[in-house]
Every structure is written in structure tokens, then in C-alpha cells.
Amino acid sequence: MNIQKLQQASQQLRDNKTFEWLVVSVIIISALLIGARTYPIPDTLVLLIQWLDIGITLLFLFEITVRFIAAPNKRRFFYSGWNIFDTLVVVVSLIPIENSDLALVGRLVRIFRVLRMVSIIPELRMLLNSLLRAMPQLGYVVLLMFIIFYIYAAVGATFFAHINPDLWGDISIGMLTLFRVMTFEDWTDVMYETMAVYPLSWIYYLSFIFLTTFAFLNMVIGIVVNVLEDEHVREREAQDQAEGKATLDDLILEIRSLRKELNNLKPDS
Template sequence: MKITLQKLVDNKLFEWSVVVVIIISALLIGAKTYQLSPWVEQIILFADWAVTLFFLAEIMARFIACENKKRFFKNGWNIFDTVIVVVSLIPIQDSEMALLGRLVRVFRVLRMVSIIPELRILINSLLKAMPQLSYVMLLMFIIFYIYGAVGSFFFAPINNTLWGDIATSMLTLFRVMTFEDWTDVMYETMSLYPLSWAYYISFIFFTAFAFLNMVIGIVVNVLDQEKTAYEKMLAVKKHKLTQLDRIERELKDLKKLLDKTHKNP
């Protein structure tokens, strides 16, 4: 049974079936935001419970197919899937916690990440890159703070709304970094300080170009490591399944041999 369920869980058709059900779940959530007739709401309610029961069967199949049951709950995605499914089973539609029930069903769409390996790799890479990214973000904050203080000192008399204090200046600089009408801000200060263009160009160079490329480089590096680790894991799993198939065939052959022996002693 475990071997059969393992083959089912690893089957691409099963994986995409789960994806289709997640999409249906998302459509049901979207449909609930419209004004619907009572009979349509009843159909959606039955469909929602059918989706929940499908997810329950799917998570149970994955749990039974897992070789090490303790290791199953060491995986954060498995814990997330289990919590979502278990909370979805609680009948809180007509209670004060109805809002919580709706929110949990909204988060079921996130199960798309736990089901599709490529999305899982992207999220894991982003999480593992966070410690390195934090130093880049800290350096970026220092640059924002310095440029914000300078901008507030020089440009506050020109436009107090954009440069009145350091917090507002940093918000204005974020607008400049995202290229949201930043030339309007620059031309306004250039009316009093003609060389202020150097302030904006240097800031954009540091933040939008240099730091952004640092972030991309870190994420891509971690993503490559995650892909390599995932490919190794797939190779190990494929080897184990091959061994299980071989053992299964040998057991079948042994059983046939024993049956022949019993028939012809």
C-alpha cells in the first residue's frame, strides 16, 4: 500500500490533479465575493466541502506514503498543508469565527506553492537568501538615511511636502528609486540648485542599479544551490523507487515459486 501510494504521490498526473483542485478552490473563493442566489450558494458550499475532503485524502496519502512519519512534520510545507486542511474541516460557517474560516480557505490557494516543486524552490531560495539580503538592506537603509538627511537640509525650503523631514525625504527618495515621476522632483530642485542632478543620479546608481544587482546576484546564487539540491534529492528518490520496484518484482517471483511448490510438492 505504501509503495502504491508513493507511486501515486510522485505521479505527475496526480500532482496536476491537485493543482486543478486548488484552482477550483480559488474560483469558489472568488465566487463567494459576488451576490449569488441561495441555490448557487448551496452548490458552492457542497463544492467547497468536496474540495476540502479531496485535500484531506491527498494529505493522508502523502503521510502514509512517507517512509519516516516524524520527518513528514519536520517539513514546513507539510505542516502548512496539514494546518490548512484541518482548520478547513472545522464547521465554522455560521459561527463568530466565520471570517477565520473564509481566510483559511483563501490561504488554500497558497497550497499551489507546496505542490509545485518549482514554486517551492523559489520560495525556499528567497527564505534562505534573507540572511544575506538583510545586510544589503541595512546598507541600503544607511544610503537612504544619508541622502534623506542631505535632501531635507537642502531641499526643504523648495518643497516642504517632499523634503520637510528625514522620514518624508526617505519616502521621496523611494519614489525616485522606483522612477515614479522622479524627473519632476529633480527639475524642481534644479531651479535653485542647478547641480542637484548629481544628487539624484548618484542615488539612483547606488540603489536602483548597484544594490538591486546585488540582491539579484544573491537570490540567483541561492536559487542555483536549491536547484542542485533538489535534483540530487530527485535522483535519490528515483533510486529508492527503482529498488522498491525490484524488490516488489522479486517478491512476486518468489510468491509464484512458492505457489508452484505448494501445487507440485
């Protein structure tokens, strides 16, 4: 009975918005402390930052313990990649490796504590999950973009290498120059330089910009937006299922069962 009360109290604390914003505030303070250590500061402030870092680590340990106790199924708690990430960050932060050979690892772990903001805030977690789900589709777009880059770099190295070897000396340098053109970093200087020899070379640049900056960028945005909408639908269905509401799948199954009943009610011809 005491275990059930402890679990209920942990669930109430975990779902409490004030506690959630307290954890978010501590994560922000942790990020600020990481930035402060990159500046030359007095030894007294360094000592203060070390004590604050210990307090932040203990608070993170308390928070992850509360989430673990509040979980209905303790085994499924570590099925979530975010829970594994948070636990590893907290556990490694507890290891006293500041003055050892692994001090660099400890600093890196403390830097990655800022990512806990994503695991705490559902909206950020949804955005990152959408981006990860979009990666397979984005991979094909990147592959197609690489092919366009390669073709245009080969053409540029063939025709423009004698004009400016620093920009078009070979295909790899040509691809870097095209990346500069795609990001509009003084691309007109590159174009006017080749137009002095090939007046129609503007077609080369404008067609490349149209394919990469406009077409491919819109494709990437469309894929991410589409996946984000699907993620919103999944999140809404999961929330409805948790609250006991009928989901879209439930409605489809109900419609199918009604159709079967109607077909059974029809008289045989």
C-alpha cells in the same frame, strides 16, 4: 502485508502525474471560488460555492492522507514545514466555523489554501526555498540600502525642505520621496522642482538612482540567482542519492581515499 500493499498503492498514487495535476487543478478552482465570493452573487451560487468548498476540503483531506500513508517514516512526515502547513490548512478547513465568531479565520485559511500550490509543485517550492535561504544575505543589502536612504533623506530635508515641505519636510517624508524616485514614479517632476533653485541638484538624484536602483538591485538579483543555483545542486544531489547514484561528496571522498592509497604505495625515501 495489507499495510505494505496500502503503502505501495499510496506511493503510486502520490507519484502519479495525473493525480498531481488533479490536485493542482482543484487548488486553482479553490482560488477562483475565493475570488468569486468577493463579488455580489445570487444566493443559489453562494450555496453551490459552499458545497464545492466542502468537496475541495474533502479532496485535500484525501490527498494529505495519501501522502501520509505513502511516507516510509511516518514520524519524519511532520519534520517538513510544508507538510505541517498543508495539514493545518486541511484540519482548520474541516472545522465548521462559517457561522461563528471565527468565520473570519475560516475565510483566511481558505485564502491560504492557494499556497498549497507551492507545496505541490517542486519547482515553486525550490524557488521559495531559495528566496528564504537568501534572506540573511538580503538582510545586509536592505540594511545598507536603508543607510543610503537615511543619508540622502537627511541631505534632501536639509536643502529642499523650503522648496516643497510636502516632499522634503522631514527625514521620514524625504525617505518616502526617495522611494518614489527609486521606483521612477514621476521622479523627474521632483528633480526639476529642486533644479529650479539648485541647478546641480540633478547630481543628487542621479547618484541616488545609481546606488539604489542599479547597484543594489543587481546585488539582490545576484544573491538570489546564486542561492537558486546552490538549491538546484542540492536538489540534484538529493535526487542522485535517492536513486543510488554517486554524489559530488561521494566522489570527493573516493578521490581522497585513492590519494591515501597512492601515498601508501609510494616507497619510503
